[in-house]
Amino acid sequence: MATKTRASSEKKKGPGKGSKKKGPEIIRVPETTVEIVSDSGEGAQKCGQIFGAVCAKMGNGAWTVEIIPAEIQPPARSKAGGSGNRVRFGTEEITNWGDATNLVVAFNEQVLLGRIELGALAEDAIVLLDNKWATHADEDIQKEWQGGLKELAKHDYRIVEVPMEEECLKIVEDPRRGKNMFALGLLAWICDRDVDLIRAQIAHQFRRKGEEIYQRNVELMEAGYGWAEKNLDFRIEVPTIPSDVPKVVMNGNEAIGMGAIAAGMELCSMYPITPATSASHYLSEVYDKFGGVVHQAEDEIAAVGVAIGASYAGKVAYTITSGPGLSLKQEFLGLAVMLEVPLVVVDVQRGGPSTGLPTKVEQSDLLTACFGQHGDAPHVVLAPATMEECFHSMITARRIAEAFRTVVIVLTDANLATGVQPYPRPQLDARWQQAPVSLPPVDENVPPYDWDPQTGLSPQRYPGQPGGMYTATGLAHNAWSKVAYDPDSHQLGSQMRSRKIAVLQQTLKPPQVYGSDSGELLVVGWGSTKGAIEEAVDRAQAEGLSVSSCHLTFIQPLQPGLKEIFSRFDRVMTVEINYSDEPDDPYITDENRRRAQLAWVLRASTLVDVDCWSRVPGQPLRPGNILKAIRQRLEMGAKV
Amino acid sequence: MPSESDPRVEKALSALAGPIELYRSAVVTTVEEVRGYLATHRSEDEASDGGVAAGLGVFAAGRIDFERFANLTTSATLEGDPDTLGKVEKAYDILRGISSGGEDAFCVRVKPGGRLREAVADRLAEIGRGFAAARLAGMARAGSLNSKNEDKLLAPLGFERWNQAERRLAPPLVVELEGAGLHAGDLAEFLDGNIKIVLVVSGDVAPAPLVRLITPSTFVLQTAAGAGLERFAATEGPAVAALMPESAAQFIHDPAAGSSPAARLELISFPEQSPKNAVGGMSVRQQLDELEQLKTLAGGPSVDAEGEEGAAPAAGPVATKVDKLAAWLLSQADLSDAG
Numbered sequence: 013m014a015t016k017t018r019a020s021s022e023k024k025k026g027p028g029k030g031s032k033k034k035g036p037e038i039i040r041v042p043e044t045t046v047e048i049v050s051d052s053g054e055g056a057q058k059c060g061q062i063f064g065a066v067c068a069k070m071g072n073g074a075w076t077v078e079i080i081p082a083e084i085q086p087p088a089r090s091k092a093g094g095s096g097n098r099v100r101f102g103t104e105e106i107t108n109w110g111d112a113t114n115l116v117v118a119f120n121e122q123v124l125l126g127r128i129e130l131g132a133l134a135e136d137a138i139v140l141l142d143n144k145w146a147t148h149a150d151e152d153i154q155k156e157w158q159g160g161l162k163e164l165a166k167h168d169y170r171i172v173e174v175p176m177e178e179e180c181l182k183i184v185e186d187p188r189r190g191k192n193m194f195a196l197g198l199l200a201w202i203c204d205r206d207v208d209l210i211r212a213q214i215a216h217q218f219r220r221k222g223e224e225i226y227q228r229n230v231e232l233m234e235a236g237y238g239w240a241e242k243n244l245d246f247r248i249e250v251p252t253i254p255s256d257v258p259k260v261v262m263n264g265n266e267a268i269g270m271g272a273i274a275a276g277m278e279l280c281s282m283y284p285i286t287p288a289t290s291a292s293h294y295l296s297e298v299y300d301k302f303g304g305v306v307h308q309a310e311d312e313i314a315a316v317g318v319a320i321g322a323s324y325a326g327k328v329a330y331t332i333t334s335g336p337g338l339s340l341k342q343e344f345l346g347l348a349v350m351l352e353v354p355l356v357v358v359d360v361q362r363g364g365p366s367t368g369l370p371t372k373v374e375q376s377d378l379l380t381a382c383f384g385q386h387g388d389a390p391h392v393v394l395a396p397a398t399m400e401e402c403f404h405s406m407i408t409a410r411r412i413a414e415a416f417r418t419v420v421i422v423l424t425d426a427n428l429a430t431g432v433q434p435y436p437r438p439q440l441d442a443r444w445q446q447a448p449v450s451l452p453p454v455d456e457n458v459p460p461y462d463w464d465p466q467t468g469l470s471p472q473r474y475p476g477q478p479g480g481m482y483t484a485t486g487l488a489h490n491a492w493s494k495v496a497y498d499p500d501s502h503q504l505g506s507q508m509r510s511r512k513i514a515v516l517q518q519t520l521k522p523p524q525v526y527g528s529d530s531g532e533l534l535v536v537g538w539g540s541t542k543g544a545i546e547e548a549v550d551r552a553q554a555e556g557l558s559v560s561s562c563h564l565t566f567i568q569p570l571q572p573g574l575k576e577i578f579s580r581f582d583r584v585m586t587v588e589i590n591y592s593d594e595p596d597d598p599y600i601t602d603e604n605r606r607r608a609q610l611a612w613v614l615r616a617s618t619l620v621d622v623d624c625w626s627r628v629p630g631q632p633l634r635p636g637n638i639l640k641a642i643r644q645r646l647e648m649g650a651k652v
Numbered sequence: 653m654p655s656e657s658d659p660r661v662e663k664a665l666s667a668l669a670g671p672i673e674l675y676r677s678a679v680v681t682t683v684e685e686v687r688g689y690l691a692t693h694r695s696e697d698e699a700s701d702g703g704v705a706a707g708l709g710v711f712a713a714g715r716i717d718f719e720r721f722a723n724l725t726t727s728a729t730l731e732g733d734p735d736t737l738g739k740v741e742k743a744y745d746i747l748r749g750i751s752s753g754g755e756d757a758f759c760v761r762v763k764p765g766g767r768l769r770e771a772v773a774d775r776l777a778e779i780g781r782g783f784a785a786a787r788l789a790g791m792a793r794a795g796s797l798n799s800k801n802e803d804k805l806l807a808p809l810g811f812e813r814w815n816q817a818e819r820r821l822a823p824p825l826v827v828e829l830e831g832a833g834l835h836a837g838d839l840a841e842f843l844d845g846n847i848k849i850v851l852v853v854s855g856d857v858a859p860a861p862l863v864r865l866i867t868p869s870t871f872v873l874q875t876a877a878g879a880g881l882e883r884f885a886a887t888e889g890p891a892v893a894a895l896m897p898e899s900a901a902q903f904i905h906d907p908a909a910g911s912s913p914a915a916r917l918e919l920i921s922f923p924e925q926s927p928k929n930a931v932g933g934m935s936v937r938q939q940l941d942e943l944e945q946l947k948t949l950a951g952g953p954s955v956d957a958e959g960e961e962g963a964a965p966a967a968g969p970v971a972t973k974v975d976k977l978a979a980w981l982l983s984q985a986d987l988s989d990a991g
Contacts, residue, residue: 275709396711407709408716415725443706447691448684467724519721521714565715 037246043073043102044248045110045134046203048195049127050119051088052081052095055192059117060097061432062196062213066205067099068261068434069213071252073106074099075543076432077632079127080371089156091126098132103251106433107398107543111636113137115202115248117195119176120145121160128167130631138170138246140198142191144177172244174198179239183231190232197236203248207237258437264402264428265291265332268358269298271406272330274438276445277356278304279329281318283311286370287426288332288360312340316357320344323353324484326449326474328410330356335364335377338384338421345419346385347486349509352461352470354413354420356406361425361539363630372630373426375539376590378609381421382568388506390513391419393568397542400435401565402428407444414446416512417472423567425589427540427632453478459491461508468511513569520566522573527553527560530580533646535561536622537587538610541633545587548638559642567613575618585645586611587638588626595623660878660895661826664850665755667881668824671848672758675823679751679782686744686789693737740792742806743785750782762829769838772849773811775825776842780809783818811842819845824885826850831857832932834894836864843870843890850881851894858934859923860901860942862894866917866949872905879920880904899923901946919950 046063050056057078064076079096086093100110112134118124119142127133145157164171180187180194193214200210211230218226262270269291272280280295282288295306309315315331322329333341338359348355361377363369381393392412396405402424409420451474460482462470473480482493488505490496525534526546537545542563552559560581564571578584592608593600607615608624615622625641627633665672704725705718712718750757757779762771784806814822822845831853839849843865862872871891873880876898884893889907896902902920909916927939 401711404709404711408711411708411712415721438710441706441709443703444709448688450685450688450692452689469725515724519717519724521717524714565711571715 036244038249039246040249040251041114042104042250043100043106043110044114044203044250045098045100045112046199047079047096047098047113047116047127047132048192048199049079049094049096049116049123050192051090051123052084052086052093054095054119054188055190056096056117056119056195058217059192059196059199060099062210062217063199063205064097064099064101064432065213065261066200066209067101067203068259068432069209070206071254072101072250073104074101074261074432074434075106075109076100077109077427078430080430082369082371082630089120089122089153091122091129094123094126096123101250103253108541108547108635109427109431109544109632111634115199116140117174117198118142119191119195121157121164125160125163128163133167133169135168136170137167138172139164140172140174140195142176143173144175146173174239176236179235180232183235184228190228193229193232194236194239197233197238198240198244199236200233201237201240202244202246203250207234259434260437261432261434262399263290263430263432264396264399264424265360265430266294267399267402268332268406268422268424269295271403272356272410273299273302273304274403274440274444275407275410277330277406277410278302278327279307279319279322280304280332281307281309281315281322281329282332283309283315283337285312285334285337287362287429288334288337288358290429291332291358291360312337313344316341316344316348316355320348320351320353320355323348323355323413324351324475326472328354328356328414328446330358330406330410332358332360334360334362334370335380336367338377338380342380342384343386345391345421346387346389348419349385349389349391350486350489351484352417352472352509354410354417354472356409356413356420356422358406358422358424360429361423363628369630371426373540373632374590374628374630375423375425375541375588376609376628377423378538378567378588378590379612381423382613388510389419390510391421391568392416392513392516392566393421393423394566395423395539395564396428397539397563397565398435399428399431399433403435403438405565410446412516414472416469416516418509418512423539425540449474451477454480460493461489461491461505463491463504463508466511467515468508469515470508517566517569517572520569520571522577523562523564523571525560525562525577528558529560531558531560532582533557533559533642534578534581534584535559535587535638535642536564536584536610536614537561538564538567541587541589544633544635544638547635548642551635551639552642557642557646559646564610567610570613570617574614575620578614578618578620578622583623583645584614584620585623585625585641586614587633587641588624589628589633590626591628592624592626658828658852658854660852661759661828663878664826664852664881664893664895665758667878667885668758668826668848668850670885671824671846672755675821676751678821679747682782682786682789683744683747683751686740686747686786689789689792690737690740690744693740736792739806740789743788746781746785746806747789750779758823758825760825760827762827762833764830764833766833767838768827768829768833768835769841771829772825772827772839772842774808776811776814776822777808779823780811780814780818781806783814783821784809814845816845819847821845822847824848824850826852828852828854830855830932831897834858834861834932835934836861839892840865843867843892846889848885848887848891849893850884851892853894853896856929856931857896857900858931858939858942859899859927860903860939860946861934862892863901863942863946863949865892866905866913866945868913868916869907870905871907873903874900875902875904875920876900899925901943903946903950905949913949914951917946917950919946922947 048056048060064074068074077098081093081095100106113132114134115138117140145153148154176191176194177187180190184190214229215226282292292306319329319331359377363372363374364376396402405422409422413420454477456479460473487495488502490501535545545561549559549561586608588608590609593605608626611622611624701718701722704722760771760775762768862874866872869889871887873884873893874896884891901923904918905916927936
């Protein structure tokens, strides 16, 4: 690609370099959080994605979160319609989106006010705001602008009005198609980002658009860079630590897809659903290079049916969905459990119930993932906590599904799915791959469900094995797969299917405790909240509070030793992104209190009075809010 | 490019791309099946702690007790004895070697003075090693690999020892040879199953040597420019073709075209010149016999060669203009050096 040569030749000069006489103030920080926010369709997300990727590639720790309106095309200049990206980056590893934004580029004052109402901005945030609205032809908009500025003045923000529209019009006729690159240039100069890398990243983003589009976007980015250099009097410096460890940068959905490929799974059968769909987009782009295929079925039910069929035939398949899709698949998941067909189901959780909050994060599918099927359908549920774990969990999930002939549900969420984080490049191992189907003849005197009475495990048979033909059925059956309604057969089948999961539990190790092994409060979490919880625990410990945390990756079966771990703490509390009543809410008693979903599971399985603090804000939890909850619970002082 | 000199070899390989791909697919499938067998039977690897740890991946590290996992789940898998696994691994190596081979594997060159039969037999026997390896793996999978002599199975396996299933899977061969070495009878024993042999002939050659190979179920093609190769490649059953000089007879015998010889045989062109010299031990008389046989098959009743000394034996009345022309040509034949 010509980009690299071109970029290298221009790097020394730099856009607008040398035009400023007085040096800017350098704000040197170990980390900072940047937001780019615009109306939907103005490209702020793309700007943030490029900026986040460049930060990661420069060696910074990074964690990005997409700011996505609930509607596809919300009204312009509306507080609820803000779209963009939030990038937290630092010298060390970044594990969550943090508390508040330090620097924001906003394309209009209304989306900015929307972010402020959500408490997204730090009190001393720096705000770069497009000022085109001050002279807008529509007087109502001018009034809104004036009102917005008054509102902003109530805070301690450092506001810089930027003639983004005016500057972009020098380059493009429609600034809506380019302002994002101008904003990228602003951020590049302020945060001293590598312009070579930015050009390369722009080239990657617009790789299908041709040279002219690439050039125009680079020109806009350079214009933003030059304007900032000429007009701004501050820069933010976040040092990087060079590392020899090669890293990859991707979001959780891409990591899931890549992990599935690494695990040798060749069929992803799914139906598009937010926020899982981008996984299928990624897989569709790359699968043919690895001999796999994405099958887009006519609906969620058909998608899981196809996956079960492929697994039944010998190739462990998977389906990716989100909450509403998981609900639709439940009957077929029961079938897979009954048939003892290995299957991997990825549930990218979003807000619910019903269609709920399609683009927003939540952890409210835990119980339905564990217990959503009718009848007794024991299976496995696990939850990766990072983008890196999204990748690696698929390998483990397939292996467990195969070894235990069961369904493994992998619970991710919208935060993991759309956020980007750098992590060490996986060292691929051929043994991660599923072995090819072997079809040796089988002894006709051995039943198809040749359950080991101790473990419940039995070798899987595949269509085509000489002597191995049997009728697979979702009806209650005996070891010969013959329909059997007699009490003993159903009791035995249920026992064997349950026993397997208990056996898996026996192979698990107790979870690690983050922090001291004992103390006043143990915070228990699962999934994408790990980074925020551990950061909150760090801060609490720095305040002298006796707090530790424990993050669970196996939800069903639970890792062993939990009761013993809990016994070493005065109080145990889960922190989750699903709904729970607060103990002091009206009408709420200890008996009727709705608890967070993991808390319910833990209480049932350990008989420990596990407390919970949970929220459903439609966005990731902030470590600061978790810290407040920790303080509050400790102040309550109740003992387990 | 297997042949540096004759572009017709590339042409033949191109026409045979489909059968080659089918064969390769079969080999690759077998390789995968054997790999699957090994993966599920290597007790010291896959089912061991280390194998389990590797198979479960990084996510499981620190969360799963690999030793316990191996102990509890191994009972549901099959274990193979080391001796058997060793043999299967050898078979696996052979199959992998075959699957990764290039187009050279499908090309043979008969050295001047060499025998067509030996060249083809040797190459097919080498290909047969793959079938032998697959047989051994199959025996292992069936649990019947218990003799001490199975190693011999991994030696080259001559075509005469291929079973019907293997003959149906036979890959195509492109054979370069000089016309003097084209003794069609050398190929007769190999024309079974789904085998396809293309002869790329250079130099002097008899005008219709492949006529001797026409049987009801064998596709036989003589062509100069390659016409008919697509049909040849697509045919089910044994097939032989020769890319010949322009002067040779050109015809297609397609078993699928009809039930009678005349219906199956399409005579595209007939030599303008009668053979005048023996070629590679084939006398003019023999060559004329082949031409006569061709006409007979193509047209039913044969040429009336009355009063013509040395003419091919009559087999019936003249039926067509082509037959009349052929009869005249035969009458002009110089049989003085007939052997």
